Amino acid sequence: MQDLRREFERRDAIFVDRTGTQARENRYWEPVVVTREEIDAEVARLAALPAPGDGRRQSLIVHPAARDGSPGLAPGIQVMLQVLLPGESTAPMRHNATEVNFCIRGSGKTVVAGRTVQFKQYDVWNHPSYVIYSHHNDSNEIQVRLTYSNIVLLQHMEIYVPDYEPLLVVDRGEPAPQHVTDPKRTNPYGMFPIGDDGGLLMPYETLINPTAVQSNPLHFPWAQVKAELDKLEALGSDYVGRRLYMMYNPVTGRTNGITPNFFATMTIRPPKIIDRPHRHVSAAINYYFSGSGYSMVAGNRYEWKAGDLMLSAPGWAVHNHASYDDYVYELTIQDQPLNIYMESLLWQESLKEPAALLGTESGFRTNREKAMV
Numbered sequence: 001m002q003d004l005r006r007e008f009e010r011r012d013a014i015f016v017d018r019t020g021t022q023a024r025e026n027r028y029w030e031p032v033v034v035t036r037e038e039i040d041a042e043v044a045r046l047a048a049l050p051a052p053g054d055g056r057r058q059s060l061i062v063h064p065a066a067r068d069g070s071p072g073l074a075p076g077i078q079v080m081l082q083v084l085l086p087g088e089s090t091a092p093m094r095h096n097a098t099e100v101n102f103c104i105r106g107s108g109k110t111v112v113a114g115r116t117v118q119f120k121q122y123d124v125w126n127h128p129s130y131v132i133y134s135h136h137n138d139s140n141e142i143q144v145r146l147t148y149s150n151i152v153l154l155q156h157m158e159i160y161v162p163d164y165e166p167l168l169v170v171d172r173g174e175p176a177p178q179h180v181t182d183p184k185r186t187n188p189y190g191m192f193p194i195g196d197d198g199g200l201l202m203p204y205e206t207l208i209n210p211t212a213v214q215s216n217p218l219h220f221p222w223a224q225v226k227a228e229l230d231k232l233e234a235l236g237s238d239y240v241g242r243r244l245y246m247m248y249n250p251v252t253g254r255t256n257g258i259t260p261n262f263f264a265t266m267t268i269r270p271p272k273i274i275d276r277p278h279r280h281v282s283a284a285i286n287y288y289f290s291g292s293g294y295s296m297v298a299g300n301r302y303e304w305k306a307g308d309l310m311l312s313a314p315g316w317a318v319h320n321h322a323s324y325d326d327y328v329y330e331l332t333i334q335d336q337p338l339n340i341y342m343e344s345l346l347w348q349e350s351l352k353e354p355a356a357l358l359g360t361e362s363g364f365r366t367n368r369e370k371a372m373v
Contacts, residue, residue, distance in 0.1 A: 029065045029074065029283075029314045031297045036307025039081065043105075043144055046083040054164070055090040055135075057083040063311060072152035073311055074283035076261070076335045080147040084108065084137035092134045095162040098259035099127035099149045102331055104289065106143035109136045112217045122222035122289060124247055124266075124331065126258050128215035132166045146287060146309070148333045150261040213251055218258070220247045226329075229268045240276055240350075241366035243268050244332070254359065257337030269293065269328035275320040280347040282336040284313035286321075291328030295321045318351065 046057040061079045062071040073079040084090070084106075092111075101110065107120045113131035127133055137143040154160035191200045225245065232243040244267040249258045258264040269291065277296070292305040295312050297319040304310055312332075313319045339345035340359035348355040349364040356363055 026316065027065070028298070028317055029063055029311065031295070031300070031302055031314065031317075032063060032073075032311050033302055033304055034061055034309040036305065039307065039309065042081060043083055043142070046081070047085060047142060051085075051088065053091075054093075055084070055088055057085075057088075061309065066152075067156065070152040070156040073285055073309075074314070074335070075156075076150060076153045076338065077283060077285060077333060078149045078152040079285065079309070080149070082135070082145045082147055084135060084143040086137055086140050086142070089136040090134050091164070092132050092166055093162065093164050094130050094132045094166045095151070095160065096130050097149045097151045097154055097160065098129050098261055099147055100258055100262055100264050100333060101125050101127065102146045102148070102264075102287065104144050104146055104287070106137065106141045107139045108143045109138060110134070110217075111136070115217050117217060117219045119219065120222065122226075122329075122331075124220040124222075124225075124258075124264055126218050126249060126264075128217060128259075130163075131217075148262060148264075148285070150259075150335075150338075153261070153338075215249075215251045218247075218249055220264075225266050229266055229329075232268055233270050237273065239367065242275060243270075243273075252337055255337035255340040259337070260341070261335055261338045262333050263336045265332045265334075267328070267330045267332060269321070269323035269330070271323055271325050271327065274322040277318050277320040277351055278347075278349050279316055279318045279351075280313070280334075280336070281315045281344060282313075282334040282339050283311070283315050284319075284332055284334045286310045286312040286330050286332050288328060288330045291323055291326045293321060293323040293328055295319060316346070 042059055046059060049057060059081045060071050061073050061081055063073050066072050067075075071078065102124050103119050103121055105121060108118075110117045110119065110125065110133060112125075112127050112133035117125045119125060135143075135145070151160055189203060191202050191206060193199065194201045225247070229243075229245055232245075235241075235243055244265045246256065246263050246265045247258050248256065252258070252260055256263055286304075287309045288304050288306055290306050292303075295302045295304065295310070297313065298317045302310065302312075312321065313334075336345060343357065343360050345358045346355045347358045347363070353364070
């Protein structure tokens with residue numbers, strides 16, 4: 001037990017008088033564009049390094065406003081650039097974070113939770129929390145991936161727990177049957193109502209044994225996603241929504257995610273499409289892998305092109321995007337599901353309409369029925 005001991009300095013909490021004051025203004029993180037050239041240069045630098053012992057050639061892509069100890073590209077989103085040379089693999093690991101992986105160059109395979117995901121360029125797949133995974137480059141070309149995770153949020157909470165030497169147990173099995181009871185571990189009273197408005201009292205035995213839900217890695221091959229995405233071009237120029245599909249993980253339920261923290265959407269922007277301005281408290285990070293265009297964020301214009309990565313929407317900043325003369329494809333990661341679960345997802349689809357608390361009250365409609373051409 002000696003390794004579990006920690007030495008703590010004796011400190012006292014303080015009172016901060018806020019009488020008659022209001023909450024401080026949010027500190028908006030500026031949009032940033034990480035260019036294709038900058039990414040390519042970092043890939044080349046990582047590729048030239050001697051092979052590390054754990055196989056992980058990687059760099060964080062960090063916003064200059066990131067907090068000490070929580071190096072994110074957005075306050076709750078970490079983005080890692082990861083490189084594998086032909087024949088290389090990473091050592092198995094696991095952590096209590098969830099991930100979205102996106103291959104931007106090359107191909108290979110990931111072994112995650114006992115499943116092998118054979119991926120190609122622009123494929124997307126998720127990693128459930130605390131499952132063993134490793135990446136492998138079984139091709140003849142360099143492999144480059146972007147990995148999005150909630151590590152920075154866990155680090156901010158000081159609860160990130162990585163395991164770099166996991167026991168190699170690949171069969172996760174099924175969740176324990178919920179109907180099996182042990183009288184020695186069961187509160188004889190169960191849950192019961194208290195008050196008149198629907199609240200219940202839950203015993204400790206239930207608190208420490210919540211209903212288990214199997215969370216699985218899911219693979220979204222780009223070739224199949226693109227075939228469906230391209231059909232959205234039929235939505236005419238008068239369409240007021242975004243031409244996208246979300247890659248949905250059913251385990252996230254009503255929070256609409258690929259992980260409990262993030263959604264991942266693939267968007268097509270035909271030439272000369274300009275989105276209407278909108279805003280939401282979830283932050284958005286876009287990777288553009290075809291075409292070019294610009295974004296307007298809080299009155300500022302940002303140009304981007306294929307191969308650029310952008311923090312395109314700091315939380316609650318008004319923004320919209322536009323394409324130039326060619327087709328744009330992009331992956332967008334947002335921390336929308338987490339905000340839905342926290343009942344914090346304010347969303348204003350049109351600046352002419354009031355904001356709504358999505359997931360708690362009715363949301364918005366598009367003119368899709370009228371926009372099909």
